[in-house]
Amino acid sequence: MSTLAIRRPAVRSRRSSWAQRRDRRGLWFVVPFTLLFLAFLAAPLGYAAYESLFRDQLIGGRSYVGLANYHAALHDGTFWSGVWHVALFGAIQIPLMLAIAFFFAAIFDLGVARFGPFWRAIFFLPFAVPAVVASVMWNFLLEPSFGPFTHFAGFLGFPNTDFFSPGLIWPTIVVIVIWEWTGYNMIILYTALRSVPRSVVEAAVLDGASLFKVITRVKLPMVRPAIVMLVFLNVIGALQLFVEPQILGDFYPTAISNHFTPTIYIYNQGIAGQEYGIASATAVMLAIVIIFISASVLLLTRWRRHA
Amino acid sequence: MRRMTDRHSRLRDRIALGVVAVTAVALFTVGSTAAQPSRAGAACTKITFWAWVPGIDRAVKAFNQSHPSICVTLSDVGAGSPEYTKLTQALKAGSGAPDVAEVEYDELPSFELTKDVLDLTQYGVNSVKGTFVPWAWKQVSLGSGVYALPGDAGPMAFYYNSKALDQYKVKVPTTWAEFSSEALALHKAHPGVYLSNFSPTDLQLLMALMAQAGAWPFQYTGGSKVTIDWTGPKQTAFANFWQKLIDAHAVNPTTDVSTTQFANMDRGVDIGWTSSAWWPSYFAPDVKKTMGDWRASALPQWKAGEDIAANWGGSAYPVFKQSQHPKEATEFATWLNATMDSWNITKTAPSLLFPTFKPLLDSPSFKNFTVSVSGSSHPYEIFGAAASKAPIVEWPPFMTEALADAPTAFAPVQNGKETLAAAFKKFQDTLVSYAKSQGFDVSTGGTS
Numbered sequence: 001m002s003t004l005a006i007r008r009p010a011v012r013s014r015r016s017s018w019a020q021r022r023d024r025r026g027l028w029f030v031v032p033f034t035l036l037f038l039a040f041l042a043a044p045l046g047y048a049a050y051e052s053l054f055r056d057q058l059i060g061g062r063s064y065v066g067l068a069n070y071h072a073a074l075h076d077g078t079f080w081s082g083v084w085h086v087a088l089f090g091a092i093q094i095p096l097m098l099a100i101a102f103f104f105a106a107i108f109d110l111g112v113a114r115f116g117p118f119w120r121a122i123f124f125l126p127f128a129v130p131a132v133v134a135s136v137m138w139n140f141l142l143e144p145s146f147g148p149f150t151h152f153a154g155f156l157g158f159p160n161t162d163f164f165s166p167g168l169i170w171p172t173i174v175v176i177v178i179w180e181w182t183g184y185n186m187i188i189l190y191t192a193l194r195s196v197p198r199s200v201v202e203a204a205v206l207d208g209a210s211l212f213k214v215i216t217r218v219k220l221p222m223v224r225p226a227i228v229m230l231v232f233l234n235v236i237g238a239l240q241l242f243v244e245p246q247i248l249g250d251f252y253p254t255a256i257s258n259h260f261t262p263t264i265y266i267y268n269q270g271i272a273g274q275e276y277g278i279a280s281a282t283a284v285m286l287a288i289v290i291i292f293i294s295a296s297v298l299l300l301t302r303w304r305r306h307a
Numbered sequence: 308m309r310r311m312t313d314r315h316s317r318l319r320d321r322i323a324l325g326v327v328a329v330t331a332v333a334l335f336t337v338g339s340t341a342a343q344p345s346r347a348g349a350a351c352t353k354i355t356f357w358a359w360v361p362g363i364d365r366a367v368k369a370f371n372q373s374h375p376s377i378c379v380t381l382s383d384v385g386a387g388s389p390e391y392t393k394l395t396q397a398l399k400a401g402s403g404a405p406d407v408a409e410v411e412y413d414e415l416p417s418f419e420l421t422k423d424v425l426d427l428t429q430y431g432v433n434s435v436k437g438t439f440v441p442w443a444w445k446q447v448s449l450g451s452g453v454y455a456l457p458g459d460a461g462p463m464a465f466y467y468n469s470k471a472l473d474q475y476k477v478k479v480p481t482t483w484a485e486f487s488s489e490a491l492a493l494h495k496a497h498p499g500v501y502l503s504n505f506s507p508t509d510l511q512l513l514m515a516l517m518a519q520a521g522a523w524p525f526q527y528t529g530g531s532k533v534t535i536d537w538t539g540p541k542q543t544a545f546a547n548f549w550q551k552l553i554d555a556h557a558v559n560p561t562t563d564v565s566t567t568q569f570a571n572m573d574r575g576v577d578i579g580w581t582s583s584a585w586w587p588s589y590f591a592p593d594v595k596k597t598m599g600d601w602r603a604s605a606l607p608q609w610k611a612g613e614d615i616a617a618n619w620g621g622s623a624y625p626v627f628k629q630s631q632h633p634k635e636a637t638e639f640a641t642w643l644n645a646t647m648d649s650w651n652i653t654k655t656a657p658s659l660l661f662p663t664f665k666p667l668l669d670s671p672s673f674k675n676f677t678v679s680v681s682g683s684s685h686p687y688e689i690f691g692a693a694a695s696k697a698p699i700v701e702w703p704p705f706m707t708e709a710l711a712d713a714p715t716a717f718a719p720v721q722n723g724k725e726t727l728a729a730a731f732k733k734f735q736d737t738l739v740s741y742a743k744s745q746g747f748d749v750s751t752g753g754t755s
Contacts, residue, residue: 059746272711
């Protein structure tokens, strides 16, 4: 809008008032989001923090206990073992998923796939499926007696595979989550790859770099900001793992304990145990843990870049 | 030129703002749940009713037609736990609870404890006391008060595939000792076949069997005192009995009322099931090969010649404190459970409720009732006999927590990683610590 600079000075007041009106109109567009944010994010967070200072008992009712709930949450071994489990889950699932996503993004970027937009839409489709629907669907696909995957495993020489047995339940959830989210990550990486300047790639090719080197040494470093953002988002998502195990637990109660992930533990404390005060305190504790871990991941990747 | 652009851009911006505002409002309203349709011109007392029994809307409709001064609206807000969650939250919030709701017998004490259900004796329910089997009336009473109308029950029997039992030459067991030896022998001769499944993660089934064995683990008669005993001699003996069968792989450790179990039963992997009267309505849709082969026989006894029944589940219908019309709500609940008009509807498919209502239980046509999976046999004769003899049990007021903890506590038993007795001890510790944190005065041991 550099043309504004050469407007005649005589209309300066009108321009500035028009510019002012433009700014204020922009604010109006933010109002719906702000209202929703306050109503559904800020207010519940505040209320949870408030609730966490109380304890509700079936006998004795409600009493103010200050930070006693936080003390209990800090010393709750079940909670921390849940945190450890989802951290481990994230440490395995996220690199695996990003590797797969980058692999396919690179292939699409190379343009070797015919009907690229069609295939990209197919890869992205699982993201459009709600997590609850996906979990129910995967439950039927992996059903121990009749599911198609169980038959297939038998065909490959592994009869009677129970995908929901204690040994296989975590790999199963890793597979489901990767299926759900790879498309989304891939689209973002593909877009980032598309914005890599062609001149840099051509220079590398002219210098005699192999295709593998071009992808890993030239393109990959240039999409690093996108990867850092995706790692950050995925870490938060992994630590908050809830829907997939909760739905699977409805079908196979023996596969999912009531403290399988921290969010499931908090949910059971609040809903089944009706211990809303302790559940709120544990939830605040979990939020602090998630902020800590995701901020660390962010700082670590930034540090490595500058190193 | 610029002035025209200015006016156009202002108009454009106003239109854009209007579109955004309308979209926001539309999204708000689309997301909200649909309101109940109001009855045009109705001057009747409005009663809200929450229940999940399939087909109970037929009974509600019949009531509305025969009682024009009362309009009952039915909502299915979920079966069991989802409904109890919504109930406790509405009661805590002070508004939004229904007038009447379906509450299983084991959950009623938790609502009695918080004084959220009304004592219905003030509305004359004692006049129908004699029409119900005594143990059911006792379940809904606390002291001299009656806090709900008893509804259905789940008297248990041993259900078996008669063709398979003949094929494997298995005798129908009349005592648990016979059950044990038959199960062990069957598995030895045919390793892929089981006499029954056993699913300790299903707490309601486990406790029904424990009640029959005289190993009931709770004592609670209201107030803040509760006894929790999962490790007494009777409880341990019960655990050891089943552990022997689990160790020998004589019972199939699959989760109860699941696709897997029903498929096993239809394919002949499980040739029996210790189940209750309401299971045909769950099992029938999954039966292909064994339609008509299933028979009922009395649940095995611990001592030969005894006749102690077991009851698995069943619901009662209380009226809540928040109700604006408790008298009409009681009238509806009483009609629903203490009249033949209502039972003639709810005893049929898809509801297939099994009554605690004596006039129906004793009627010959009821005893001759048939269900498709049992061919022409009369399973209700067996179930009916059991219905009047279930032991009287005392539920503690924290069954929601216990039911949520049970799958986690007993999963290792089903996976073969822990003995049932050890799981009982861990479950005991979990429940005791929960009860103590909730302010109860907990004692352990001493239950008969």
